[in-house]
Structure formats: structure tokens, C-alpha cells
Amino acid sequence: MYIRHDDRHQVTLTLNGSERSAHAESRTQLCDFLRHQLGVTGTHVGCEHGVCGACTVIVDGRATRSCLMLAVQAEGRRVETVESLGEMEGLDDLQRAFRDHHALQCGFCTAGILMSCHEFLRRIPDPSEGEVRDMLSGHLCRCTGYTGIVQAVLAVARRRQNHREEEQ
Amino acid sequence: MKPAAFDYYRPRTRREAIEVLIEVGEDARIVAGGQSLMAVLNMRLSQPRALVDIAAIDELRYIERRDGYLAIGAATTQAELLEYDFLADDVPLLAESLPWVGHFQTRNRGTVCGSIAHADPSAELPLCLATLGGEVVLETRRGRTRRIAGGDFFQGILTTERRPDELITEVRFPLKQEHHIYRFQEVAMRHGDFAIVALAADIGEREIQFGVGGVADRPIVRCLSRDDDLAEALNVLAWSLDAQNDAHASAAYRRHLVREMGRRLLAGETTEEEAADVYPSR
Ligand code: FES
Numbered sequence A: 001m002y003i004r005h006d007d008r009h010q011v012t013l014t015l016n017g018s019e020r021s022a023h024a025e026s027r028t029q030l031c032d033f034l035r036h037q038l039g040v041t042g043t044h045v046g047c048e049h050g051v052c053g054a055c056t057v058i059v060d061g062r063a064t065r066s067c068l069m070l071a072v073q074a075e076g077r078r079v080e081t082v083e084s085l086g087e088m089e090g091l092d093d094l095q096r097a098f099r100d101h102h103a104l105q106c107g108f109c110t111a112g113i114l115m116s117c118h119e120f121l122r123r124i125p126d127p128s129e130g131e132v133r134d135m136l137s138g139h140l141c142r143c144t145g146y147t148g149i150v151q152a153v154l155a156v157a158r159r160r161q162n163h164r165e166e167e168q
Numbered sequence B: 001m002k003p004a005a006f007d008y009y010r011p012r013t014r015r016e017a018i019e020v021l022i023e024v025g026e027d028a029r030i031v032a033g034g035q036s037l038m039a040v041l042n043m044r045l046s047q048p049r050a051l052v053d054i055a056a057i058d059e060l061r062y063i064e065r066r067d068g069y070l071a072i073g074a075a076t077t078q079a080e081l082l083e084y085d086f087l088a089d090d091v092p093l094l095a096e097s098l099p100w101v102g103h104f105q106t107r108n109r110g111t112v113c114g115s116i117a118h119a120d121p122s123a124e125l126p127l128c129l130a131t132l133g134g135e136v137v138l139e140t141r142r143g144r145t146r147r148i149a150g151g152d153f154f155q156g157i158l159t160t161e162r163r164p165d166e167l168i169t170e171v172r173f174p175l176k177q178e179h180h181i182y183r184f185q186e187v188a189m190r191h192g193d194f195a196i197v198a199l200a201a202d203i204g205e206r207e208i209q210f211g212v213g214g215v216a217d218r219p220i221v222r223c224l225s226r227d228d229d230l231a232e233a234l235n236v237l238a239w240s241l242d243a244q245n246d247a248h249a250s251a252a253y254r255r256h257l258v259r260e261m262g263r264r265l266l267a268g269e270t271t272e273e274e275a276a277d278v279y280p281s282r
């Protein structure tokens, strides 16, 4: 594939389960493509150089900083954003736990943190507090002091674990 | 910020990638995971004419045991290496140090070779490559390849031996040697940030390969004899590194870390909690 610097390229990807397509320049970051071309503004953009984690989305099942990825690199891939969590009627268990444990205040960092936690809990269903803190080291939150976030993640992990045991 | 405009190439084979490098020459930057380079482009510290994205070259995505090495292809991510089942058996130093490389969110895209190519003096993977005596494999036109020892590849801050028409196709880490012990430790502001000081040791029966990252302009490796006065050897080493004061730490603190963390690392005392209490002495 070759895209000239002043060309616009048609990028098609699967966003939260449905196929979406729009034009992007080669230099367009994935976060801007999602927000400006596809109109999903739940993903926030903070530092734009990979430090804060606000822009974290899931690409092909892995949490990724969307400010460090180009829109054209997401061609043909599966992208999940915070809009994929919960239902129209309400929040999912992770989002509810964030609310219950005061894991957010201004909410700027929250969309990214939720996506990281989402992938993290899929991989490590019963994490220790240390593992949760290690995962959160990839995010900056200027409001909460992280304690509420750690508690929320641990609470969700425990609750999901109990559910699984009941089902067996 | 947003990057300046560039031509974008996504070749499918390494031959194709090398052709582009030859054609565009010095104005091209190679990108794989982009976890360092994209930040540099976003801040416009670099404004290349062309970006050559090698992440879609499937033939460069592999982890293979070969000729006494673990060979890792240029498109292989750090997360994939960390998930490789035999990592702790094959290259224990990598199993110890990889969790320190960025955060899990950046390891998901960041590549092993990309970190080597970027050559940040405080990065963990270049330090491990130099300490273990690994190799970087570079390829250019007509399939001509060069193999460069890890210690010679790094030429200074963000500077390597790679020529503009060469592609790093793989890096090779020597497989674990019998009766050797491998240890890694670092101190950083926040887990996953670049190291203030990172130490790696390959401890053999008589000799120790002792590597220091984060202090000089490239990873520095010294061979220490186990019969030496190690405290003295570490002190000499600490003073030889030309440590600098910067926003993160003073030169004196860096020397202190080389001596004290080095002593604990070699004595096998260093757990993560113990490393944390090296901290307050700053
Ligand atoms: S905006 Fe992407 S990491 Fe800060």
C-alpha cells in the first residue's frame, strides 16, 4: 500500500461490531479519525504522545493508545471504544463499579481506563492489587488518586468470579 | 500535536520494504509498533518525508530457537514475546526485564526490534541485548545481510550502526547458559517509565557480565571477575560512566544506584520492595 502525503485514503474498519468507513490522510491519528470522521467522541485525547492513556481503545483484542496509531494502520481491524461498554438502558458491571467506588471525578481519563480494565480482566480474571496497580501505571488520573479505581476493578473481578462459581 | 504530512508505505514483504528504503533513502523512517516513533512524529521532533510501516510483513513475525539464539523477527511485539511459553527457560533475562518495558498498553503494539532500533540509552531491551552479547541482523539490497554484536550496535543517544538502506530484520538473544544466573533490576519514576538506572547481570561461574542502562549515552557492559572486590569494582564502574544531572535524578544518585543496587543485584538480595527502599536515599 502507498498513500501520498496529500492524498486521502478510504479506511474501513469494524467499530464496536459494525463496519464503518471514512477518509483519512496518512498522518491522521486513529483517535482523531474516531472522533472527527466517525463521530464517536467517547475516546478522549490528552497528551498525544503516549503518556496519559486517555485515548486507549482496544484494537484486535488488545488495549492500544490510539494517539500512537494511524487511522490507516487500523484498516481492516476490529476497534472497540468505550461506546461498546454497557447497553442503551444502563451501565455494565465495570462502569457501575466505577460509579460505586468513586473511581472517577471529572471523567477525562475514564474512557481510556475502562478500556484497559476491560481487556485486562479478560486476560487476568482474578488479579492481585499489585497487578491492577501495574496495569494502571499506563494511565494518568489527576482527580481520584487511583484508590477508587483499584477498588472498583478488584470488586468487579470478585463479583465475576462469584458468578462463574455459582454457574458451575 | 499532530505529525507533519508524510508519504506512507505499507510493504508486504521485506524485499519490498528494502526497495522503498533504497528509493527514499535518508528521508524515510521505519515504523513497526510506533510506540516511540509516533510520539516523536506527533511532537514534530522528526518530520520524515516517508514512513515505511513494516508491521504488516508477516514473514518478520516470529520467535524461533536457532543456532544457540532466540531469534525475534522485526514485526514481533513485546507482548507476543512476553507470552512466548518458553521465555523464562530460553532467555530468563528477558522474562525478568520485559515487564519493565513500557506498560501493557504499549507492549501490545511496541516491537522488540523497534526498541533496539530506537536506541534510547535508558531502554531495557538494548541493555539486555548488550549484556547478553546478542546480535542485530540487518538486510539490504540483493539479500545482503550484516550481523552486528549488540554492544557495537548502539552508537549514542538514539544513534545506531544501521545505514539508511538497511532494514533490521531480527535480533537474536543467546539462549540461557547452564549454571548461569540472570538478574535484572531498575529504578524509574513510575513503573513503565524509562529507567533512571537499569542493571542487568549474566552471572557465570567465574565471570559476571554486568550491564548498566540509563546513565551513559548507551548501555555499558563490563566483565567483572567473581574473585574481584565487587564493591570496589562497582564503585570504579559507577565513576566511569560520566553520569549527568537531569530533571529526574542527580549524577550522585545515579552513581549511588549503580553501587548499591548493583551490590544487591549481585548478592541476589534485590526484590522489588528492596529496590524501592534504595529510593529514599536520593
Ligand atoms: S492521548 Fe494518547 S496517551 Fe495521552
Ligand code: FES
Pocket: A103, A104, A105, A106, A107, A108, A109, A110, A140, A141, A142, A143, A144
Ligand atoms: S477522573 Fe479526572 S482525570 Fe481521572
